[in-house]
Amino acid sequence: MSRAFSFLVNPISGGGAAPQAVVPVARLLRDAGSVVEVTYSPGPQQCAALVAAAVDRGDVVVSVGGDGMLSSVAGHVSDRGGTLGIVPAGRGNDFARMLGIPGDVESIARILLDSEPVKVDLISFTLGDAPRRLVAGSVYTGVDAATAQLVDRVRWMPRRLQYPYAAVRSLASYTPVRARVVVDGDAHDVVAATVVVANSAYYGSGMKIAPPASVTDGFLDVVVITAASRRAMIRAMPKVYDGSHVELDEVMLLRGRVVEISGTPSAPMGADGEPLGHLPPGGTTEAVARIEAMPGVLTVLAP
Numbered sequence: 264m265s266r267a268f269s270f271l272v273n274p275i276s277g278g279g280a281a282p283q284a285v286v287p288v289a290r291l292l293r294d295a296g297s298v299v300e301v302t303y304s305p306g307p308q309q310c311a312a313l314v315a316a317a318v319d320r321g322d323v324v325v326s327v328g329g330d331g332m333l334s335s336v337a338g339h340v341s342d343r344g345g346t347l348g349i350v351p352a353g354r355g356n357d358f359a360r361m362l363g364i365p366g367d368v369e370s371i372a373r374i375l376l377d378s379e380p381v382k383v384d385l386i387s388f389t390l391g392d393a394p395r396r397l398v399a400g401s402v403y404t405g406v407d408a409a410t411a412q413l414v415d416r417v418r419w420m421p422r423r424l425q426y427p428y429a430a431v432r433s434l435a436s437y438t439p440v441r442a443r444v445v446v447d448g449d450a451h452d453v454v455a456a457t458v459v460v461a462n463s464a465y466y467g468s469g470m471k472i473a474p475p476a477s478v479t480d481g482f483l484d485v486v487v488i489t490a491a492s493r494r495a496m497i498r499a500m501p502k503v504y505d506g507s508h509v510e511l512d513e514v515m516l517l518r519g520r521v522v523e524i525s526g527t528p529s530a531p532m533g534a535d536g537e538p539l540g541h542l543p544p545g546g547t548t549e550a551v552a553r554i555e556a557m558p559g560v561l562t563v564l565a566p
Contacts, residue, residue, distance in 0.1 A: 267298040268348065268375065269317035271310060271336055273328030274303050284352035285327045291372035298322075304332065311339045318345030323564065325375065329353015330400055330466075334535040338397030341385055341561045348375045348564045355536060357465035358399045361478060362565040374564055382559040383478040386462050389553045390532075390540055398534040399561075401466050401473070402554050404524060404542045405457035405488075406437040406496075408531035410467070411538075427500075439490035442526030443545055446485055447519035456496060459486040460522050460554045464506075466535075474506035475516070481558035485517035523551040 270289065272281050282303070289299045300322070304310050314336060317324050325348035326336040333349060340347045350371055351359035362383070364374060386398040410433040442458055444451045459466070461473035461484045473484040491499075491513050502508040509516060525545025532539040532552060543550040 265296045265298070266376065267320065267322045268292060268300070268325050269313070269320075269322040270299065270301040270325045270327050270350070271313060271332075272301060272303050273332040273353075281328045281332075281350075281352040284350055287368045288350055288372050288375070291368065292375060295372075295376055297376065304328075310335060314339035314345065315343055318343040323348045323375065325350055327352050330355050330357050330535040331537040333358055334397075334399040334537070337385060337399045337561055337563075341397055341557075346380050346562045346564065353536075355466070355468040357467070357469065358463055358535070360465050360469065361400070361463040361476075362563065364565060374566055378564045378566060380562045381479075381565055383561050383563055383565075384462055384481060384559060385557045385561050386460070386483065386534075387553075387555040387557050388534060388539065390543065391550075393540070396534070396539070397557065397560075398462070400463040400535045401459055401461040402532065402534045402539065402552075403457060403459040403466070404442075404526075404530050404532040404552070405440055405455060406433050407457045407459065407467065408533040408538070409433040409437065411533045411536050437493070437496075438528060438530075440526045440528065440530045440542065442487075442524060442542070444485065444487060444517070445523040445551075446517045447521055449519075451487070451515070451517065453487050453515070454490045455487050455526075456490050457486075457488045458524060459488075460484075460524070461486065462556070467503075470503040471506035472503060472508075473516075474509060475518070479559070481556055482518055482520060483522055483554065483556045485519070485522055487515040487517065489513045489515065520556045522554040524554070525551045 326333040327350040461476045464476040476484040529541045
């Protein structure tokens, strides 16, 4: 029996590339006998309802866009008990990279049609009284969150230059954070440029920020980059692309299932390219960002 698919497309992903990406994939699926419905995402609230309706019909829900779109859709699919497909069409496509999903149309269509579903982990993020949010790739605070915000303002640049440019600009003006990072109850007080809590090894359009990370091991990999001079940080940035930054003295690696972060001054927080608010100052058990591994909660089509 052929699979049926509901495509949810973020029309602005990849500088408007997502709508173009969906057409050839949908054509191949229809030629193979599948029913394909394509909807342009109208917003987070409506997206949840669309996912619920698609899963109830028995469709595979396909995220067409970048990591932010995928992360949002993945949470809804997980909550509903459905299956997720991915057409990577954003600037970074880091979760697709982690899963080994290629960018060519024929391979994507073949994965959607024939691959066996696999179970992967997600991240649960809570901050104060805000509703829980499920995240696919990573949660971070500090200079990388500031970088993600700046990337959204330089869409006019060629895609391959956007993140490096934003990263250098952010590093040139960053303020270190005095953070408390608690991993499975073990507290670490650090002066950090950035703290990344990773499910996926990749973020920031191909940076291998957490080389040991796996989306199937039930653990979170925490990367703390302690404060250094701005010049040293900029000089070391290329090492993040191959993961060799973890050998630097300024980098601390931690691992666990539950991570709590607080610190001052309040720094921006983000997840998969989307803003999450600001790092809480700590001081009480409620004033922390709580990040928890959610083992095997998402079913996804991947090689």
